Amino acid sequence: MVVAVTNLTYFLAWAYLDPRANYVGRRPPLSEEQIVNLLEPRDLYDGTPLLVRWWHWFSGILFHWDWGVGPTGQSVNEQVAYRMWVSAELMLGATILLTVLGIALGVYSASRQYRLGDRIAQGTSIITMNIPIVVAALGLVLLAIAFNETVGTTVFYVTGSSSIGVSGFFPVLVDTLQHIALPTLALVLIGYAQYHFLQRSLLLDNIKSDYVRMARAKGLTKQQAIRKHALRTSLIPVTTQVAFSIPAVFTGAVLTESIFAWKGMGQYFIETITKNDIHGVVAVAAFGAVITAFGAILADIAVVVLDPRVRVS
Amino acid sequence: MTTPVLSVRDLTVSFPSEAGRVDAVRGVSFDVAAGRTLGIVGESGSGKSVTSLAVMGLLDENASIGGSVTFDGQELLGKSDAQMSKIRGNGIAMIFQDPLTSLTPVFTVGDQIVEALTVHNPKLSKRAAWDRAVELLRLVGIPRPQERVRSFPHEFSGGMRQRVVIAIAMANDPKLIIADEPTTALDVTIQAQILDLIKTAQRETGAAVMMITHDMGVVANVADDVLVMYAGRAIEQAPVDELFADTRMPYSIGLLGAIPRVDKTEKTPLVPITGAPPLLVDLPDACPFADRCPIVTPECRAAEPALVTVGGKADHRAACIRAEEIRAGRIDGGPVYPVPEVPASRFDEVPRDLREPTLEVENLTKSFPLTKGAFLKRKVGEVHAVKGVSFDVREGETMAIVGESGSGKTTTLLQIMDFAPQDDGDVRIVGTSVADLKHAREERALRRDVQIVFQDPMGSLDPRMTVFDVVAEPLRTVGTAAKDIGPRVDELLDLVGLDPAHSDRFPAAFSGGQRQRIGIARALATNPKLVVLDEPVSALDVSVQAGVINLLDELKGRLGLSYLFVAHDLSVVRHIADRVAVMYLGSFVEHGDVDEVFDDPQHPYTRALLSAIPVPDPVRERTREHIVLTGDLPSPTDTITGCAFVSRCPLYQTLDPAEQTRCETEVPALTGRDGVHVNACHYR
Ligand SMILES: Nc1ncnc2c1ncn2[C@@H]1O[C@H](COP(=O)(O)OP(=O)(O)O)[C@@H](O)[C@H]1O
Ligand code: SF4
Numbered sequence: 001m002v003v004a005v006t007n008l009t010y011f012l013a014w015a016y017l018d019p020r021a022n023y024v025g026r027r028p029p030l031s032e033e034q035i036v037n038l039l040e041p042r043d044l045y046d047g048t049p050l051l052v053r054w055w056h057w058f059s060g061i062l063f064h065w066d067w068g069v070g071p072t073g074q075s076v077n078e079q080v081a082y083r084m085w086v087s088a089e090l091m092l093g094a095t096i097l098l099t100v101l102g103i104a105l106g107v108y109s110a111s112r113q114y115r116l117g118d119r120i121a122q123g124t125s126i127i128t129m130n131i132p133i134v135v136a137a138l139g140l141v142l143l144a145i146a147f148n149e150t151v152g153t154t155v156f157y158v159t160g161s162s163s164i165g166v167s168g169f170f171p172v173l174v175d176t177l178q179h180i181a182l183p184t185l186a187l188v189l190i191g192y193a194q195y196h197f198l199q200r201s202l203l204l205d206n207i208k209s210d211y212v213r214m215a216r217a218k219g220l221t222k223q224q225a226i227r228k229h230a231l232r233t234s235l236i237p238v239t240t241q242v243a244f245s246i247p248a249v250f251t252g253a254v255l256t257e258s259i260f261a262w263k264g265m266g267q268y269f270i271e272t273i274t275k276n277d278i279h280g281v282v283a284v285a286a287f288g289a290v291i292t293a294f295g296a297i298l299a300d301i302a303v304v305v306l307d308p309r310v311r312v313s
Numbered sequence: 314m315t316t317p318v319l320s321v322r323d324l325t326v327s328f329p330s331e332a333g334r335v336d337a338v339r340g341v342s343f344d345v346a347a348g349r350t351l352g353i354v355g356e357s358g359s360g361k362s363v364t365s366l367a368v369m370g371l372l373d374e375n376a377s378i379g380g381s382v383t384f385d386g387q388e389l390l391g392k393s394d395a396q397m398s399k400i401r402g403n404g405i406a407m408i409f410q411d412p413l414t415s416l417t418p419v420f421t422v423g424d425q426i427v428e429a430l431t432v433h434n435p436k437l438s439k440r441a442a443w444d445r446a447v448e449l450l451r452l453v454g455i456p457r458p459q460e461r462v463r464s465f466p467h468e469f470s471g472g473m474r475q476r477v478v479i480a481i482a483m484a485n486d487p488k489l490i491i492a493d494e495p496t497t498a499l500d501v502t503i504q505a506q507i508l509d510l511i512k513t514a515q516r517e518t519g520a521a522v523m524m525i526t527h528d529m530g531v532v533a534n535v536a537d538d539v540l541v542m543y544a545g546r547a548i549e550q551a552p553v554d555e556l557f558a559d560t561r562m563p564y565s566i567g568l569l570g571a572i573p574r575v576d577k578t579e580k581t582p583l584v585p586i587t588g589a590p591p592l593l594v595d596l597p598d599a600c601p602f603a604d605r606c607p608i609v610t611p612e613c614r615a616a617e618p619a620l621v622t623v624g625g626k627a628d629h630r631a632a633c634i635r636a637e638e639i640r641a642g643r644i645d646g647g648p649v650y651p652v653p654e655v656p657a658s659r660f661d662e663v664p665r666d667l668r669e670p671t672l673e674v675e676n677l678t679k680s681f682p683l684t685k686g687a688f689l690k691r692k693v694g695e696v697h698a699v700k701g702v703s704f705d706v707r708e709g710e711t712m713a714i715v716g717e718s719g720s721g722k723t724t725t726l727l728q729i730m731d732f733a734p735q736d737d738g739d740v741r742i743v744g745t746s747v748a749d750l751k752h753a754r755e756e757r758a759l760r761r762d763v764q765i766v767f768q769d770p771m772g773s774l775d776p777r778m779t780v781f782d783v784v785a786e787p788l789r790t791v792g793t794a795a796k797d798i799g800p801r802v803d804e805l806l807d808l809v810g811l812d813p814a815h816s817d818r819f820p821a822a823f824s825g826g827q828r829q830r831i832g833i834a835r836a837l838a839t840n841p842k843l844v845v846l847d848e849p850v851s852a853l854d855v856s857v858q859a860g861v862i863n864l865l866d867e868l869k870g871r872l873g874l875s876y877l878f879v880a881h882d883l884s885v886v887r888h889i890a891d892r893v894a895v896m897y898l899g900s901f902v903e904h905g906d907v908d909e910v911f912d913d914p915q916h917p918y919t920r921a922l923l924s925a926i927p928v929p930d931p932v933r934e935r936t937r938e939h940i941v942l943t944g945d946l947p948s949p950t951d952t953i954t955g956c957a958f959v960s961r962c963p964l965y966q967t968l969d970p971a972e973q974t975r976c977e978t979e980v981p982a983l984t985g986r987d988g989v990h991v992n993a994c995h996y997r
């Protein structure tokens with residue numbers, strides 16, 4: 001699957017992007033020959049037949065794990081190697097937080113159906129769900145700056161993923177948290193609501209189910225029955241949903257990273273597209289495919305843990 | 314009488330709704346004593362479940378409850394959820410209707426039993442709790458309880474899950490067991506097992522039992538005292554023998570008259586109760602049964618009759634102002650309910666041999682491939698759903714196929730309806746073999762002759778089509794001229810007892826029984842010769858069921874129809890059918906004239922099936938011998954070399970080893986008086 005997606009993106013990228021564009025219009029203008037000389041060794045010359053270019057690129061990955069170079073000669077491998085972790089950190093943190101928050105709110109709302117708490121929570125979620133990520137991020141930046149000014153020191157960094165020259169385990173940890181807080185918050189803010197609603201409606205269905213009534217008939221209080229019997233069954237569909245929403249988190253990350261000037265995969269994506277860096281774009285797509293597949297596998301495992309019916313069949 | 318375990322006084326329950334306040338229970342009082350069983354009967358919606366949930370404190374929070382519920386000396390109403398949870402599952406246990414949904418799917422049955430134990434005895438060690446769980450499973454008759462205690466609910470059949478639910482109910486030696494329709498979702502042979510089990514549980518624990526049901530046979534089988542509910546009120550209350558022998562309230566009389574009986578040969582029409590129960594919103598101060606009562610008088614509408622003692626007996630009470638005039642279902646020298654007439658059929662006088670066959674089925678077989686794996690489906694075996702079934706249905710005749718769920722009844726019907734060509738057999742409809750159908754045109758022509766009515770009156774009608782469109786659909790399919798459709802639809806609706814003026818309404822506006830009538834009208838649209846009916850009345854309340862059965866009888870006589878009728882309710886089959894086949898695991902085990910088969914059942918399975926049905930007569934119930942089959946229907950994937958019934962056969966147990974070997978290795982053929990009564994047992 002991942003291989004197929006990657007190759008497909010390769011051809012799509014060639015259809016839409018033109019590495020040549022980087023050199024056209026340079027001052028002083030480069031001659032055709034100079035451009036060819038620059039592009040040819042990088043497998044980016046469109047004079048070479050597409051299939052040959054593709055094979056060069058693909059065999060490079062297959063045999064040397066070499067994802068090629070950009071039009072300016074920088075190695076894709078190098079870029080991706082450190083950006084990958086930056087993005088993974090952000091996306092993983094955000095996914096976990098927004099899922100947990102969404103589920104927790106869903107449980108809260110469901111057990112207070114139609115009461116004030118439920119209505120407030122639902123209203124808030126409807127609003128946050130519809131905030132564009134850019135607005136959310138900028139809003140947070142403004143709030144953070146105001147906050148920093150009030151307390152007098154920089155608690156939240158609004159740009160970058162780490163400060164230069166910090167060492168030692170705890171300083172690095174604190175520094176990372178200071179940087180990661182805002183972009184994560186932005187992602188969580190716009191993403192949690194879907195789990196809130198999903199969890200709420202699933203749990204409500206389950207609270208009305210026969211087996212929850214049966215659990216109460218056994219002597220569990222309503223709250224115990226909900227926590228023990230309704231919650232677990234209602235988590236099963238939510239878990240599957242998490243896997244499917246990873247691409248959305250990824251898209252969100254693309255924008256967040258650019259806004260917060262994180263040198264992550266998302267920002268790389270924008271950068272490579274504007275620079276017509278075909279190999280870079282393809283590497284981003286491959287990364288997206290890998291984490292989606294990874295998410296799907298994790299969700300599968302979680303479902304197997306939660307649902308014995310899947311285990312046997 | 315000893316002091317009752319449970320004492321309910323003047324219980325009222327109402328719910329808010331858009332139409333106004335729904336008074337679901339309106340002043341119900343009763344007592345249940347230790348070791349006794351109170352049967353509560355009534356049609357759906359009469360407030361039985363709400364009453365039991367009120368006792369358990371499990372009603373929705375929006376319910377307002379009044380009156381008093383005293384259990385073991387304490388008042389239960391007004392207790393908090395936390396206080397009630399100490400009593401639920403401990404002092405009072407409950408068994409619910411649908412065993413398929415009452416266990417949590419993600420926990421093992423052991424976990425769920427252990428939970429019931431530890432929630433009331435937090436000091437119980439884990440080991441001890443699991444030992445007790447195994448012990449309980451053994452008590453309720455789960456084979457190999459040591460292993461099965463770790464199974465998940467989906468690995469159990471419905472009957473076994475209900476056993477687990479009963480094990481949970483018994484876990485803490487409750488003083489009161491409430492069972493809300495515990496066998497309604499189960500087959501008769503399993504029902505018999507479960508009723509026996511509840512009696513055992515009661516004997517073991519000395520508990521009082523509140524048995525809620527709509528089945529008068531079940532009441533006769535288990536109850537000591539009976540409470541009949543109607544429109545949220547108790548309308549008759551008496552010890553069981555008294556209630557059946559000297560029924561006083563017209564509604565109770567109607568309930569008893571509306572049920573077909575498996576033990577009666579004579580076929581008088583059933584007496585349906587006309588109309589529908591009132592809505593429980595803004596009830597007028599009048600007898601709630603007045604609109605349906607055949608002996609209503611103006612005084613009945615003056616005030617709602619109170620539940621008062623009748624016949625000078627302290628323990629027999631009825632809510633009817635004419636109760637004293639009624640004796641044993643009769644008033645003023647005639648029956649309370651006039652017996653409806655069913656027109657004679659022009660085929661009644663024609664001997665069977667001289668009638669033309671409308672359907673001939675020869676060696677019908679159907680297997681489904683059994684696949685494994687989610688993506689790459691591998692075939693790992695075959696399910697033999699129907700194994701070489703042969704029968705014919707003649708003009709003006711009803712042929713019924715009975716059997717437990719999973720025995721292959723519906724598959725047989727669908728094969729016939731699909732005109733499925735047979736490899737090594739044939740299906741002939743009014744003389745045309747389905748193997749000869751070459752063109753879609755021929756197929757359409759044959760479709761006119763056979764139509765189907767489904768079980769679920771709601772699911773089988775498209776909710777977005779008006780009744781007119783529903784009934785007109787088959788007419789359009791066969792190309793009836795547009796100008797003829799309107800009059801024909803009116804005629805059909807009239808025929809099934811619906812008002813043609815209502816044909817522009819949607820199915821949702823009709824009650825269950827009326828919807829089933831719509832289904833019948835649709836089936837009759839093309840003037841078929843054969844109507845196939847898949848459990849047509851099993852989703853209906855008894856009083857409504859009686860009306861539909863009478864309608865089917867009447868239409869058969871009037872239009873000279875043949876029916877192929879599938880049902881699991883043998884009482885209905887006995888009433889409606891001329892011929893019957895008993896199906897077990899895809900084969901007929903007994904087949905013949907209905908009276909022959911029911912009066913003189915031969916095959917051990919038929920005998921068990923017939924004896925398992927409780928009859929609505931407590932005196933007979935007490936003396937009747939019930940053959941309780943052990944175990945469930947085996948899986949149809951198992952390869953069976955001999956008689957399919959061998960794993961459950963009571964006769965087999967009594968045979969000597971040589972005879973047993975024959976059962977195990979040789980498939981028994983249908984033998985006996987051909988065409989009259991045959992069975993497939995080596996030793997019958
Ligand atoms: N939670 C509820 N809200 C509103 N109406 C209800 C609720 N539960 C039951 N009812 C109504 O109460 C009446 C009695 O229902 P029920 O006790 O379930 O009948 P039965 O068990 O005799 O079939 C029905 O009219 C039903 O619609
Ligand atoms: S009170 Fe009147 S309407 Fe009601 S059941 Fe008796 S006779 Fe019928």
Ligand code: SF4
Nearest residue numbers: 956959962976994995
């Ligand atoms: S053939 Fe044997 S096992 Fe089968 S029904 Fe007869 S006695 Fe029982």
Ligand SMILES: [Mg+2]
Nearest residue numbers: 361362493494
């Ligand atoms: Mg009920």
